[in-house]
Amino acid sequence: EDKVVQSPxxxxxHEGDTVTLNCSYEVTNFRSLLWYKxxxxxxxxxxxLTSSGIEKKSGRLSSILDKKELFSILNITAxxxxxxxxxxxxxxxxxxxxALNFGKGTSLLVTP
Amino acid sequence: xxxxxxxPRHKITKRGQNVTFRCDPISEHNRLYWYRxxxxxxxEFLTYFQNEAQLEKSRLLSDRFSAERxxxxxxxxxxxxxxxxxxxxxxxxxxxxxxxxxxxxGSGTQLSVL
Numbered sequence: 001e002d003k004v005v006q007s008p009x010x011x012x013x014h015e016g017d018t019v020t021l022n023c024s025y026e027v028t029n030f031r032s033l034l035w036y037k038x039x040x041x042x043x044x045x046x047x048x049l050t051s052s053g054i055e056k057k058s059g060r061l062s063s064i065l066d067k068k069e070l071f072s073i074l075n076i077t078a079x080x081x082x083x084x085x086x087x088x089x090x091x092x093x094x095x096x097x098x099a100l101n102f103g104k105g106t107s108l109l110v111t112p
Numbered sequence: 113x114x115x116x117x118x119x120p121r122h123k124i125t126k127r128g129q130n131v132t133f134r135c136d137p138i139s140e141h142n143r144l145y146w147y148r149x150x151x152x153x154x155x156e157f158l159t160y161f162q163n164e165a166q167l168e169k170s171r172l173l174s175d176r177f178s179a180e181r182x183x184x185x186x187x188x189x190x191x192x193x194x195x196x197x198x199x200x201x202x203x204x205x206x207x208x209x210x211x212x213x214x215x216x217x218g219s220g221t222q223l224s225v226l
Binding site: 004032044045090092099101104105 | 170
């Protein structure tokens, strides 16, 4: 059965800190890995990674995928209170059709 | 607002009642998904439509659940004879044909079964 494990499950940091969120996975036939941010209700798309070693970057957020070691990290630099959210990692498996397998998420709280 | 729209936002029902949720995807998206999320968990896949065809269903989708997407536009998810274990956030998402995994989620319908 496909598995997506995120760590830590929760994290509290001060504004300005840098955080690293982890996502490891076990899937039969890897297709893609995605990161979403969920603030209140609707998860919003951050990154999609399909190739190993290529960093995706958007402002203070960046992510990289290691297909050999089966994990991805999401980095947030110079954190702001608006970064407080649950960050979800999801993996697409070609053997599972169009379903994405989500991890439980990392709950990030950035304090002033 | 051209995002994914879900109605109602909240639904409280008694055990044994039937409920129906509606999802209006982004207009140009031909793919539509339903996910379920409980507290402290990530979303779990329920079902997938490409246009009006329901192409995939999770084993989580018991006989009491049915989803439709007539004419390939909006979709409905119906739960019959609700149980307390059905209490969850029901999320709808849509995507275009080009990048199928880049899902755009609605704000969900929070179901509470008493």
